[in-house]
Amino acid sequence: MHRSLPAILLTALCLPAQEKARSSEEIFDRIRSEAYEGSELMARLQHLCDRIGPRLTGSEQLAAANLWTEAQFKSFGLRAWQEPWEIENGWRRLSAQARLVAPVERALTLAAGGWTPSTQGLLSAEVVDFTRPRRERDQREGSMVEGRILLTGRTPRVGRAVEDPFADCALRLLDSQKPHGLLNMTRLNSGTPYAMGSTPAAFLVSEDFKLIQRLLDADEQVLMEVEIANQFMPGPIEVHNTVADLEGSDLKEEIVFAGAHLDSWDLGSGTTDNGTGSMVVLEAARILASLDIKPRRTIRFILFSGEEQGLNGSKEYVKQHAAEMERHSAGLVMDIGTGSLWGLSLHNQTPFYALSEDWFRPVADLNFDATSMRRQGGTDHLSFQAASVPAFAFIQDPVEYGLTHHTQSDTYDKAVPENLMQAATVMATGLWAIANHAGELPRFDAKLEADLGGRD
Ligand SMILES: [Zn+2]
Numbered sequence: 001m002h003r004s005l006p007a008i009l010l011t012a013l014c015l016p017a018q019e020k021a022r023s024s025e026e027i028f029d030r031i032r033s034e035a036y037e038g039s040e041l042m043a044r045l046q047h048l049c050d051r052i053g054p055r056l057t058g059s060e061q062l063a064a065a066n067l068w069t070e071a072q073f074k075s076f077g078l079r080a081w082q083e084p085w086e087i088e089n090g091w092r093r094l095s096a097q098a099r100l101v102a103p104v105e106r107a108l109t110l111a112a113g114g115w116t117p118s119t120q121g122l123l124s125a126e127v128v129d130f131t132r133p134r135r136e137r138d139q140r141e142g143s144m145v146e147g148r149i150l151l152t153g154r155t156p157r158v159g160r161a162v163e164d165p166f167a168d169c170a171l172r173l174l175d176s177q178k179p180h181g182l183l184n185m186t187r188l189n190s191g192t193p194y195a196m197g198s199t200p201a202a203f204l205v206s207e208d209f210k211l212i213q214r215l216l217d218a219d220e221q222v223l224m225e226v227e228i229a230n231q232f233m234p235g236p237i238e239v240h241n242t243v244a245d246l247e248g249s250d251l252k253e254e255i256v257f258a259g260a261h262l263d264s265w266d267l268g269s270g271t272t273d274n275g276t277g278s279m280v281v282l283e284a285a286r287i288l289a290s291l292d293i294k295p296r297r298t299i300r301f302i303l304f305s306g307e308e309q310g311l312n313g314s315k316e317y318v319k320q321h322a323a324e325m326e327r328h329s330a331g332l333v334m335d336i337g338t339g340s341l342w343g344l345s346l347h348n349q350t351p352f353y354a355l356s357e358d359w360f361r362p363v364a365d366l367n368f369d370a371t372s373m374r375r376q377g378g379t380d381h382l383s384f385q386a387a388s389v390p391a392f393a394f395i396q397d398p399v400e401y402g403l404t405h406h407t408q409s410d411t412y413d414k415a416v417p418e419n420l421m422q423a424a425t426v427m428a429t430g431l432w433a434i435a436n437h438a439g440e441l442p443r444f445d446a447k448l449e450a451d452l453g454g455r456d
């Protein structure tokens with residue numbers, strides 16, 4: 001049956017406002033103008049970083065950020081809630097001071113590693129270098145450890161004769177491996193991230209670490225004074241992921257999600273890792289809610305906790321929602337700081353190449369044209385891929401991510417507004433396109449990824 005043009009117009013006018021047919025082009029224009037002209041992203045990022053502050057998993061600050069983000073999602077008219085999970089112990093940094101006493105006097109700069117214990121008051125001890133092959137031989141004999149301060153690598157090298165070669169030492173010192181006095185605090189106890197470690201461990205700025213290595217290489221006796229105070233909050237401690245839904249229409253049982261981790265390390269304020277990603281997710285929610293049209297699939301926004309200690313919040317989410325993973329159709333994760341979004345890392349999921357080209361065509365003019373088959377590790381999409389959900393991380397302009405990442409320099413002043421507005425446009429556009437995709441979406445295929453072999 002052919003309907004006349006006036007009849008079609010009449011039908012359109014009679015539909016409820018929410019369901020009025022609008023061209024996708026008009027919707028993508030509205031997304032873009034809301035992202036650039038109506039942006040609220042920087043104000044929220046500043047509140048998160050400067051007023052709530054750094055957000056260690058298990059801290060009161062992260063709990064405050066969970067509450068605040070839940071309230072923000074609700075203020076956009078979305079359904080929002082918090083999903084609890086547990087960690088063994090919380091941890092808090094108090095103070096850390098160090099001096100080189102011999103062969104020359106000078107102050108040193110260091111920071112305790114996350115979830116490491118305090119020194120027993122002021123520690124005065126000789127320093128030995130366990131990063132050198134010759135010293136490893138000494139380590140196997142077990143003669144040089146007890147009561148000493150050890151320069152070590154991240155992973156203890158276990159010798160033949162000793163189970164934990166560092167168990168009896170007074171303190172482990174690691175190289176921050178960052179330039180220009182930047183500190184670090186990460187990846188010391190990846191297997192048991194929330195356990196109370198028994199050996200104090202701290203990162204020296206790279207300049208100080210190398211100075212001590214040079215002195216030891218010249219066979220000088222090096223003496224240090226160190227005092228580190230940290231606090232454990234014995235658990236179990238309840239932590240949360242913040243979750244919000246923009247409800248879909250005819251396919252509302254299917255979920256397309258955007259994710260970022262809200263937790264951070266605590267030397268800076270967790271701006272580029274990952275206040276930026278979290279606030280882009282929040283801004284995408286605000287933009288899509290402002291359209292006042294229901295997508296076909298439900299769009300879910302997830303702010304994970306515990307990412308920094310091993311993607312733990314997203315692993316918990318996947319575990320708690322195991323029965324619904326089949327209905328999680330796709331996911332987009334942002335976690336590389338303040339750079340604009342360039343593409344997706346598709347982990348060799350070939351069917352998604354053409355799909356993503358279609359979905360992101362409206363933002364191709366924003367330099368979103370570098371989608372590749374490569375892998376991307378290190379963030380929460382991996383937890384979903386393990387459950388066959390096609391979740392992918394954005395490729396981003398790294399800007400200064402390598403410098404700010406996990407350091408005292410990860411602060412609000414590093415955020416670049418134009419890049420984050422671009423990111424919010426791209427994320428909202430992609431979510432909208434995927435949520436309204438006609439037809440079934442392919443699942444994540446581990447066999448395809450395996451075809452990459454060792455290549456990225
Ligand atoms: Zn991160």
